[in-house]
Amino acid sequence: MSLKILDSFYEGKAKTLFHTSDPTLIVQYFKDDATAFNRQKFGQIVGKGVVNLAITKALYKLLESKGIPTHFVEALDERRMVSRKVEIVPLEVVVRNRVAGTFAKRYAVAEGTILPAPIVEFFLKKDELGDPLITAEAAIAIGLATPHETAELDRLARKVNEILKAFFLTVGVELIDFKLEFGKLPDGTLLLADEISPDCCRFWEVGTGKKLDKDRFRQDLGGIEDAYQDMLKRVTGG
Ligand code: TMP
Secondary structure (H helix, E strand, O other), rough: OOEEEEEEEEEOOOEEEEEEEEEEEEEEEEEEEEEEEEOOOOEEEEHHHHHHHHHHHHHHHHHHHHHOOEEEEOOOOEEEEEEEEEEEEOEEEEEEEOHHHHHHHOOOOOOOOOEEEEEEEEEOOOHHHHHOEOHHHHHHHOOOHHHHHHHHHHHHHHHHHHHHHHHHOOOOOOEEEEEEEEEEEEOEEEEEEEEOOOOOOOEEEEOOOOOOOOOOOOOOOHHHHHHHHHHHOOOOOO
16 A cells, blocks of 8 residues: 555544545554553553554454454554544443443442443543543433434444453453444444554453553553563464
């Protein structure tokens, strides 16, 4: 593909996005920068960008093969991914299998409690408000999505959960929870967007419960780079 990378148009916490010579495609550059708690904590996780792109690529291929549409087109190199240009839906979609993170705090329920069935939550993507929890009804009422779209987000998120939960168990990892983002094509089609990586999932090693994700950074547990490399090996076999 003779795609020209043009100017950057968005500097995110973990990725920088670039326009390209094809107006329907963008390039995402995966950085090593890490933030947590709405940028109150920041640092670097060496090699993170490479790990997150490789894991995202492998998981998007798996999900595509199971009928989940994604924005992924191809990886140009270790840190740059070509993806379809989409309008990001301003909702973060979180799926939880076990209690952790903000769910544990919000309801004072012990971390690790197994939920009887997966829970899907929506959060409003708005840094200045601290990304608050939002109901589907409120999201529809303030014009962020249609009833059909919120139902589709819920349905797709649950399907992604079933596929990923089963996959991770084959590599000795329990998928505790994760966050998805979706984008819309000009014709309104919803695609899975952003990344799926240890930055936006909680992974616990089966048997030991060892955390193999960004909680090591959030909670200063040490061994962060090793955990990311461990996940890379498990997912890509490399
Ligand atoms: P939470 O327990 O902090 O709400 O997080 C739930 C999941 O979503 C967890 O796997 C981490 C991920 N997540 C993100 O990827 N980005 C975010 O901004 C937040 C708050 C959570």
